[in-house]
Amino acid sequence: MRASRNELIALFKQAFEGVGFDFGGYENAADMIIWTQMHGMNSFQSIRNRMSVFEQRKQLLAEQFVPDTLLLDAKDHSVIDAKGNSSIVAAGMAFDIAYVKALKSGVAYTTVLNCHDRKLAIKKLVDCANRGFVCLAYWRDSETLHVITSDTGFCCPEYLQYKLEDLDGSDCLNEKNQQTLFVVCASHASGLQEYIANNLPELKGNQTFVMSPTVMKSSYMAALTNGIEIDSSFWEELVVLGKEVLVESTEQSRMGAGA
Amino acid sequence: MNDAKNIIENFLPMRPSKQVMDLKRLGSMHQSRLSFMRALMRKIMREKWSIKPTVFKLDEHGYGTVVYTVQAKHNTYSFVLFSNYLSDDERNDRVIAEKWDVTMTLCIGEINEQQIADMKENVPKQEAGRVNSNMLVLARGNKSSRNFDYVVNVLADGHQPLMSQLADVGYLYRTTAAYGSGKFGMADWAKVKNQCPDFSRPFSAEMFTCYMLRQFSIDQAESLASIKSPNTAVPMDDHVKRYIGIGNSTGLGMAPYLIRHPQLVGQWMLARETALSRVVYQGEVNNETLGKLANIITKVLRHISETKVPDAIQTKRNEDLYNELTHVQEWLHNNGLTCADWQVLVRYVETNCSMETQEMINSLLLELYPELVDELEEDFCVDERYEIQPEMSLSELKQVIENKYKWALEIDFSQQGANCFFWYRSEEKMEPRLGLRSIEPGEENEMPLTIARLVRHCYDRLCVDIAKYSANDLVAYFLIRESDMNGIVKRIQTMSKDYYGEIQGNLADKNMLPLDLLRCKLSFFGVSKFDPKSKLWVRNTMFQGAPILSDIGKPFADDWYFPIAMEK
Numbered sequence: 108m109r110a111s112r113n114e115l116i117a118l119f120k121q122a123f124e125g126v127g128f129d130f131g132g133y134e135n136a137a138d139m140i141i142w143t144q145m146h147g148m149n150s151f152q153s154i155r156n157r158m159s160v161f162e163q164r165k166q167l168l169a170e171q172f173v174p175d176t177l178l179l180d181a182k183d184h185s186v187i188d189a190k191g192n193s194s195i196v197a198a199g200m201a202f203d204i205a206y207v208k209a210l211k212s213g214v215a216y217t218t219v220l221n222c223h224d225r226k227l228a229i230k231k232l233v234d235c236a237n238r239g240f241v242c243l244a245y246w247r248d249s250e251t252l253h254v255i256t257s258d259t260g261f262c263c264p265e266y267l268q269y270k271l272e273d274l275d276g277s278d279c280l281n282e283k284n285q286q287t288l289f290v291v292c293a294s295h296a297s298g299l300q301e302y303i304a305n306n307l308p309e310l311k312g313n314q315t316f317v318m319s320p321t322v323m324k325s326s327y328m329a330a331l332t333n334g335i336e337i338d339s340s341f342w343e344e345l346v347v348l349g350k351e352v353l354v355e356s357t358e359q360s361r362m363g364a365g366a
Numbered sequence: 367m368n369d370a371k372n373i374i375e376n377f378l379p380m381r382p383s384k385q386v387m388d389l390k391r392l393g394s395m396h397q398s399r400l401s402f403m404r405a406l407m408r409k410i411m412r413e414k415w416s417i418k419p420t421v422f423k424l425d426e427h428g429y430g431t432v433v434y435t436v437q438a439k440h441n442t443y444s445f446v447l448f449s450n451y452l453s454d455d456e457r458n459d460r461v462i463a464e465k466w467d468v469t470m471t472l473c474i475g476e477i478n479e480q481q482i483a484d485m486k487e488n489v490p491k492q493e494a495g496r497v498n499s500n501m502l503v504l505a506r507g508n509k510s511s512r513n514f515d516y517v518v519n520v521l522a523d524g525h526q527p528l529m530s531q532l533a534d535v536g537y538l539y540r541t542t543a544a545y546g547s548g549k550f551g552m553a554d555w556a557k558v559k560n561q562c563p564d565f566s567r568p569f570s571a572e573m574f575t576c577y578m579l580r581q582f583s584i585d586q587a588e589s590l591a592s593i594k595s596p597n598t599a600v601p602m603d604d605h606v607k608r609y610i611g612i613g614n615s616t617g618l619g620m621a622p623y624l625i626r627h628p629q630l631v632g633q634w635m636l637a638r639e640t641a642l643s644r645v646v647y648q649g650e651v652n653n654e655t656l657g658k659l660a661n662i663i664t665k666v667l668r669h670i671s672e673t674k675v676p677d678a679i680q681t682k683r684n685e686d687l688y689n690e691l692t693h694v695q696e697w698l699h700n701n702g703l704t705c706a707d708w709q710v711l712v713r714y715v716e717t718n719c720s721m722e723t724q725e726m727i728n729s730l731l732l733e734l735y736p737e738l739v740d741e742l743e744e745d746f747c748v749d750e751r752y753e754i755q756p757e758m759s760l761s762e763l764k765q766v767i768e769n770k771y772k773w774a775l776e777i778d779f780s781q782q783g784a785n786c787f788f789w790y791r792s793e794e795k796m797e798p799r800l801g802l803r804s805i806e807p808g809e810e811n812e813m814p815l816t817i818a819r820l821v822r823h824c825y826d827r828l829c830v831d832i833a834k835y836s837a838n839d840l841v842a843y844f845l846i847r848e849s850d851m852n853g854i855v856k857r858i859q860t861m862s863k864d865y866y867g868e869i870q871g872n873l874a875d876k877n878m879l880p881l882d883l884l885r886c887k888l889s890f891f892g893v894s895k896f897d898p899k900s901k902l903w904v905r906n907t908m909f910q911g912a913p914i915l916s917d918i919g920k921p922f923a924d925d926w927y928f929p930i931a932m933e934k
Contacts, residue, residue: 108551111551111554112554113554114551129849131853131854131855132850132852132853134853200849203756203842204842204846206757207756207840331554331557332557334499334551350793353792354790354792354793354801354811355807356792360806
C-alpha cells in the first residue's frame with residue numbers, strides 16, 4: 108500500500124509513543140525513519156526487524172541513558188554507550204555533542220558504542236549540516252564500511268559503501284567496531300578531510316555502492332509525489348503498537364468530546 | 367516577508383504576545399480580510415477560475431454522482447461528490463459518525479469513469495477507505511433537512527425562499543469534516559504547496575471543497591425542485607444563492623492542531639498583527655475612511671441582529687457586541703475627526719469595550735485599507751522546523767524560559783483546578799477528548815498539550831540540574847542527563863525566536879474553554895455566526911454572502927463578509 112509522508116509520520120509517532128518513547132523522542136524517531144525511507148535508504152525493513160525490541164523498551168526505559176552513558180568527554184572527542192539502543196535514540200545526542208565541541212575546536216567526533224540502526228543517523232547528520240557544518244557518519248558491519256557525508260555541496264548527503272575485505276591494514280573487523288557508529292563535525296571541509304586522512308584510510312579502497320545526493324533528492328520527490336510504499340502488514344503492526352496510547356471509549360468519555 | 371517590509375515593520379509597534387495570545391482573546395476573534403475564505407475568494411475572482419458541472423447524475427431523490435471540473439490558474443482539478451440516502455436517525459455531525467448524506471473529494475486533473483468508480487469504492491467510507499496522492503481533500507457533509515426541504519418545496523412551487531428563514535439557518539448542508547495534508551493516502555501538504563500553486567496557502571484546498579459543497583447544495587436543491595414540479599419550479603434568485611452558506615460543525619479535533627503547530631499559528635498571528643499595526647499607524651483618519659467604517663459597522667450591526675443562536679452565553683456576547691458597536695459608532699461620529707490615527711480608536715475600545723468588540727473593531731479596521739493588508743495573505747505559510755540548540759548554556763535556557771514563558775511560570779499548578787483536565791485520544795476514530803483527571807480513565811495516555819505545565823516541569827528540572835552541575839554547562843549535556851526533556855526543550859528554544867505562537871493559557875485548568883481554541887482557528891478560516899452547542903463544539907457558517915459561480919468574471923468588491931438578509 109501507499110501512504111503519505113504526513114500519515115506515516117503520524118503512524119510512527121503513535122507507534123513509538125505506544126512503546127514508551129517520550130514526547131520529543133517519538134517525534135524524532137518518526138522523522139528519522141520517514142526521512143531515510145523517502146530518500147531511498149529503506150529504513151522500514153531495518154526498523155521492522157527491530158520493532159519487537161522496541162516493544163520491550165518499556166521495561167528497559169529505567170536503564171536507559173543514565174548519566175554514565177557519556178563514557179568519555181574530551182576536548183574534541185566523546186564516547187557514548189548506546190547500550191544496544193537504536194541510533195534513533197543515540198544519533199541526535201552524538202551529533203549534538205560533536206557539534207558543540209566543533210564550535211570550539213573546529214573538528215570533533217563522537218564514538219557511539221553498542222548502537223543499532225546506524226543508517227538512520229543520516230537524518231541527524233543532515234540536521235547538523237544545516238547548522239552550517241560539514242558532517243560525516245560511518246560504521247562497519249561484517250562485510251561493509253558505510254559512509255555518509257554532507258560535504259557534497261548539495262542539500263542531500265552522499266551515501267557510500269566499501270567492501271571491507273578489499274581494504275588494507277584496517278582494524279575495522281574487530282568485534283568492538285561491529286556495532287559502533289562514528290560521527291564527525293567540522294566547521295570547514297578541510298577539517299573533515301584531515302580527519303578522514305588520519306582515521307579512515309579505508310576510503311581509498313574500492314567503492315561498491317554510491318547513492319548520490321541527486322538520487323536521494325529524486326527518490327524523495329518521487330515519494331512525495333506518488334506516496335510512500337509500505338507493506339500493509341507492517342502498517343497493521345504499527346497500528347497495533349499505536350493503540351497503546353488510545354483510551355477506551357465510554358459513554359462518559361463521549362461527553363468529553365461534546366456529545 | 368521581504369527585507370524591505372521587515373525594515374518598515376520594525377518601526378511599527380506590534381501588540382504584545384501576552385495580549386494577543388491570551389486564550390480568552392483568541393476566543394473573541396472574528397473573520398477578517400486575511401481570513402482564508404476571503405483570500406481564496408479574492409484569488410478565484412482575480413484569476414477568473416472556471417468551475418463547471420461536467421457530471422450531474424442525480425436521481426429523483428437527489429442521490430448519485432456529481433463532478434465539477436475546476437480550471438484554476440495553474441492546474442485543472444475535479445471536485446467529485448457522492449450523494450447517498452441517509453436516514454434521519456443516522457445523521458450525526460460528530461467525528462465518530464460512519465455515514466453521511468454526501469461525501470466528496472478534490473483531486474488533481476480531470477477524471478474518467480474508471481477513476482470515478484474507484485473513488486466511489488473509497489470516498490464514501492471516509493476514514494475507513496484509502497485514497498491516493500492525487501487527491502487533496504476528503505470531506506463529508508450532512509443535510510440541514512428542515513431548511514433543505516423548505517427550499518426545495520418553495521422553489522418547486524415557483525417561489526423564492528424567505529430570507530428571514532435563511533437568516534436563522536443560512537445553509538442547506540453542514541460539513542462535518544474536511545481532511546487534507548496527506549490523511550488516508552492523500553497528497554502531502556508539501557506536494558500541494560509545491561505542485562498545486564492554486565492551493566498553496568494553508569487550508570485553501572479544504573476551504574475550496576467547502577465552497578464547492580455550498581455550490582452543490584444550491585444546484586441539488588434546484589434540480590430536485592425541477593424534478594418535483596417541472597411546470598412550476600423556478601431557479602433560485604442569485605441574491606438568495608449568495609446568502610446561502612455552508613454550515614460547519616467543529617469539535618475538539620481542531621484544538622490539538624493549534625498546540626502542535628505553534629510556528630504556523632505564530633505566522634498567522636504575525637501576518638494579522640502586522641496588518642493591524644500598518645492600518646493603525648499608517649492608515650489616515652479622514653472623512654472618507656470614517657464614513658466607510660461607519661457603513662461597515664452599520665452592516666455588521668444588522669448582521670448581528672439577524673444572528674440567532676440558542677446558546678445563552680453567545681447570545682449575551684452578541685447583545686453586548688451589538689450595544690458596544692453602536693456606542694463605538696456614536697463615539698466615532700463625535701470624535702473621529704479628532705483622532706490623529708486609528709490607535710486612538712483602538713485604545714478607546716480597549717478601555718471601554720469587551721474583547722469581543724475590541725477584536726471586531728480590529729478586524730473591521732483592516733477592511734479600510736486593502737492596499738496595506740491584502741499582500742500579507744502571501745505570508746501565511748511557514749516551513750515548520752523545531753530544532754535543538756545544543757550549544758546554548760543552561761543559564762541562557764533558564765533565562766529564555768523566564769522571559770518567553772513567564773506566563774507559564776506564573777501558573778500555580780498546585781492550586782486546585784489547575785490540573786483539572788487531561789487531553790487524550792479515544793479509541794473511537796482517535797477522536798481527541800477531554801477527561802477529568804483522577805476521575806476518568808486514560809490519564810496515563812495524556813497528550814502533551816498542556817505546554818505551560820511541561821515548561822514548568824522542564825524549568826524545575828533545569829534548576830536542579832544547574833545546582834548539581836553548572837549554569838555554564840550546555841543543553842547538549844542536559845539532554846543526555848534528562849533525555850525525556852528533549853521535546854519541550856526543542857519547543858522552547860524554537861519558539862523563543864517567534865513573537866507569537868504559544869497560546870498563553872493553561873489547557874488543563876478547570877475554567878479553560880476549548881471553544882476559545884476552536885474560535886481562534888475558525889476566525890482564521892473566516893467563518894461567521896458562531897453557535898456553540900457546548901463548551902466543546904460549535905456550529906458556524908462558511909461562505910455566507912460569498913460570490914456564486916456566475917459572479918466569477920464580474921466586478922468584485924470583496925464586501926461579502928458579515929452578510930445581511932436582503933429581500934429582492
